[in-house]
Amino acid sequence: MAFGNDYRTTGAPGWGRAATTDAAALDAGLRAYMLRVYNWMASGLLVTAIVSYVIANTSLSELFFNVVRTPRGLATQPTMLGLVAMFAPLAFVLVLSFGVNRMSKTSVQALFWVFCATMGASMANIFVVYVGASVASTFAVTAGMFAAVSLYGYTTKTDLTKMGSFMMMGLIGIIIAGVVNMFIGSGPLALAISIIGVIVFVGLTAYDTQRIKADYIEYAYAEGTDGAAKRSVFDALGLYLNFINLFQLMLQFMGVRRD
Incomplete structure (x- = not known):
């Protein structure tokens, strides 16, 4: 769907003022809605970062992973609880995806916070494996890249539907390749997965x-406040x-491992 003035109704002079008012109200509502979405996202990232940092720098880390030394530097091996933390976010995503319409607003919001905290536990090893300065610089680069691309998606008149479908196919491909590489441990394949990712x-x-x-x-006037x-x-x-996925992939290129 191309975004331009397609939702602004024009017609006889008697309708012009009402159409302009409706369009202005819709634009204002859209800006407020997008700001709310970005605020939820930013708050979720903050929760994830805090939980990751706390776990990585306290004795709680022993519950989630063991630190080992490899020729490449420090690495971690997940404990049983760590494995649960790694796969739990997938369960949260599935619950939200298929149950969001049946859940209350409070339940959806609470589940989002729990999801972000769980994701933080699954990513705590980042602060152990990588030097803190490289984590911060990678986060800053990822944030800048994300902001630029998201702004493009918001302002472009080009229909990105086909690109979205193609990217979803690519996502399925890199997931399959990632699972395969867990068994064969190919460095070149890992690099290719990161680039494509x-x-x-x-x-x-x-x-x-x-x-x-x-x-x-489409739904601005069709759903209530809770919806x-x-x-x-x-x-x-x-x-x-x-x-999160973009940040983790960028770490493969920019992250500096601890010795």
Whole structure:
């Protein structure tokens, strides 16, 4: 769907003022909605970062992973609880995806916070494996890249639907390749997965931003306050996942491992 003035009604002079007022109200509502989505996303990232940092720098880390030395530097091996933390976010995503319409606004919001905290536990090893300065610089680069691409998705008139479908196919491909590489341990394949992964999540960020905008325009007058509130959390979750995956992939290139 191309975004321009398609939702602004024009016609006889008697209708012009009402149409302009409706369009202005829709634009204002869209900006407020997108700000709410980005605020949820940013808050979720903050919770994830705090939980990751606390676990990595306290004795809680022993519950989630063991630190080992490899020729490449420090690495971690997940404990049983660590494995649960790694796969638990997938369960949260599935619950939100299929149950968001049946859940209350409070339940959706609470589940989002728990999801972000669990994701933080699963990523705590980052602060052990990588030098803190490289984690911070990678986060800053990822944030800048994400902001630029999301802005493009919001402002472009180009329909990104086909690109989104193509990127989803790419995502499935890198997941399969990643599982295979867990068994064969190929360095070149890991590098290829990281490069393709960055391209995929950059594309998905632009596509999801445009989709969120289109959904708001379509449903702005069809859903109540609670419905919009729940949808803003779910939309934030999609952008959050794009950012987290992009950040982890960028660490493969920019992260400096501890000795």
